[in-house]
Amino acid sequence: MAATIRDVARRAGVSVSTASLALNGKPLVSPKTRQKVLQAARELNYHPNAVAKSLADGRTRTLALFIPVTLEHLFSSAGFFGRLLQGMHRAALERGHHLSLHIVESEEEAAEQIRTLLRSRRADGLILTNPTVDPPYLPALKEAEIPVVFLGRPLGDWPHVNPVDHVDNDNVEVGRLGVQHLAEKGHERIALLNGPSRFTFCLDRLEGYRQGLRERGLPYDEALVWTSDMTEEHAYTTVLSALEGGLEFTALLATSDIQAVGALRALRELGLRAPDDVAVLAVNNTALTRYYVPPIAAIDLHEERLGYEAVQLLLRRLSFPDPSCSNDPNDARKARTGKHVRVPCTLVPRASCGCSSV
Amino acid sequence: MAATIRDVARRAGVSVSTASLALNGKPLVSPKTRQKVLQAARELNYHPNAVAKSLADGRTRTLALFIPVTLEHLFSSAGFFGRLLQGMHRAALERGHHLSLHIVESEEEAAEQIRTLLRSRRADGLILTNPTVDPPYLPALKEAEIPVVFLGRPLGDWPHVNPVDHVDNDNVEVGRLGVQHLAEKGHERIALLNGPSRFTFCLDRLEGYRQGLRERGLPYDEALVWTSDMTEEHAYTTVLSALEGGLEFTALLATSDIQAVGALRALRELGLRAPDDVAVLAVNNTALTRYYVPPIAAIDLHEERLGYEAVQLLLRRLSFPDPSCSNDPNDARKARTGKHVRVPCTLVPRASCGCSSV
DNA sequence: GCTCGAGATCGAACCGGTTCGATCAAGAAC
């Protein structure tokens, strides 16, 4: 069996409490005693039991990550998901924390799992991806008063969960950047293939799209804004039917890699080629955009960074526990306003927008 | 604060031990008492603390999953990774277990993390992906004597870790199936673009490839077997240089989606088209193969099932603890021979092999 | 030489469950 702290104490000839203090680097032990204890620990190959530690100090050092499968694009977008997790894991590891993974079919299932997770107190904090308006897990969060970080901007005021921290890209900037790039290449009729408006990133990108047009002095034409699910098939049919009337346009900004692929299929079927007839720019720089024929220009969202920042934010919140109990008005104010981290985006030009032959 | 079992006991007017028995459905309590306890628990909104439970019974109900980032293809293969996790999570959830995720840069880092994880006793079992020959984490596993399941066939006898359970596809069959399909369409000169031989699935697929040829009475030509890293770039250069000599062949089996894409780029550059000049078949049915132009026929490995079975296997092993301590020779034998689950594969025909226009 | 205080050490309680051996009550057997 593995050595316990009592074994170490016995061997070092000190009490258990002294051994604990020494092992944790607390200042109250004499150097001599500390050495004895550390030596004994080494000899016994002692390593503290994480579960016992958690029970004693009430911290599991575990962060729970919830991902709804319904976010198809997260899963189908090649590599996106993996890079996200990679960043999260790195941040957690740096601070001695662990990631527990929860993949749910729906937000209802998320609510269910969050509830049982919190009741059994298996996590110190939660990371939730792409919340919709008033998601069903809100009461569970409220009940447990556990720190939460959202990946993506939550919509509305969320009076129950307080404060609301979140990490995302500046999606207005994503839309703006896309339009700017295409406009710079001389395009004046730029279509937007957007996703469902229940996703705040879609709302924001639309806003950025309009802003970009405005800055360029280009008119906003509603007929050029199409909405499809974040699947290849639906993007394909959406673009096909949008173009039935014979619209005039020379550039297309798609809000995901997968939708860009669907759009390209539709264009191809109508005899239109990228970039010659239509310049195409996607959001999400993945294997799909990189290896497509032609390679699809894409806005990189830096998923690894996104995940990293989300965990960092959560850990920071965990270091300032009980914000509502704080008496310092300064602390309270800080705590009350949710923190927000913005991760920059980068445009990767490729053949599909006429930028490069690569 | 949340109610504890002592609160429940007090309210129900019974002892803590009786409350525990009642709550866990143990047979020794009278129906009357059980009702009282359950009622009290309901009224207090009692939910047992998972950490305390773990400390008491020594089971964390956590399974740790290790994924080396170096398995580029897992990450770049669109969706593969997500589906794998999905299956694992489903199996774990069904049995009240949790998944903790560990993404490592190398097997050395894996060894390091496994060691600290096991020392702090944070997991009951491990899932390791694609072990190489004699990986550096072997001593750590041996030291802890913790149940392990491998995703992919481990190479060699692994005298230290006993028994070795693993889950994988029948990769010999994968190779065989690929060749058979292409041969059925009349191809006689079938090239194989394989991955590095440190991966056992590559060894097995090569074996299957040879077997398939043999069954069809086709000669094995070493010049038609190429090896590249599992990246698009390396696959591309490998195929380019392989074809410098002007080889004769009409079909190509690639051992990953990403390599198929690289191969197609090389072929295109040499003026060869799929499927007209060369029929192409890939392993890994992902967004990349599905949405490529032309769509790439692919062998689906059923990742979701792979993940599901891996967790199931691990949980089964956890139900028969201490196999080496068992005195029943029958048990011992069962325990000593590692269990092995094979997940079937399915061929999805698409345009690239000349099967379908979709 | 005695007092005082700071620093080191210790014992015990605690975190929230499970489990084992002892006790107790009730019904069966004689």
Added chain:
DNA sequence: GTTCTTGATCGAACCGGTTCGATCTCGAGC
């Protein structure tokens, strides 16, 4: 009526840490 058995219940110990308040030691100050 006494003894034996069986099932229900209980108290206490345990899992392996942390932490708090009490005690002990020793040197400084008077």
